[in-house]
Amino acid sequence: MDIRRFRNKRPYKILNSRGDVIFSPLYFADSFSSRFMGLMFVPLPNLPWGIILKPCNAIHTIGMRFNLDVFFLDDNNQVLEIRRDVTPWSLCRNKKARSVLECPAGNIPLNEINIGSQIFFEDSF
Incomplete structure (x- = not known):
């Protein structure tokens, strides 16, 4: 399985507060099954692309x-x-979170998103 699971989804890009694109493409996982599957079983060569899980405050990396x-x-x-x-086979949770952005490690530079940063999503079309 790969990006085809999001074939009916629109791609988005992540923008910082200055309007600079910091990551693309990104797909919304907003159904139970798409949130559950997330990036599971996706082979690394088919990336970089990420997902936003919404609503969500916890993730697992089982099968990653x-x-x-x-x-x-x-x-x-x-x-x-x-x-x-x-790493694969981990669990992460933040009780206050309403959504979670996941992408392959290292694709968003360390200085682009920090705690307290506000990010924006823009349609890639």
């Missing part, structure tokens, strides 16, 4: 084949917590 960078966001897409380089 690569490490993730995980960003927990509030209702206003402000970063509450960052977990870099999360």
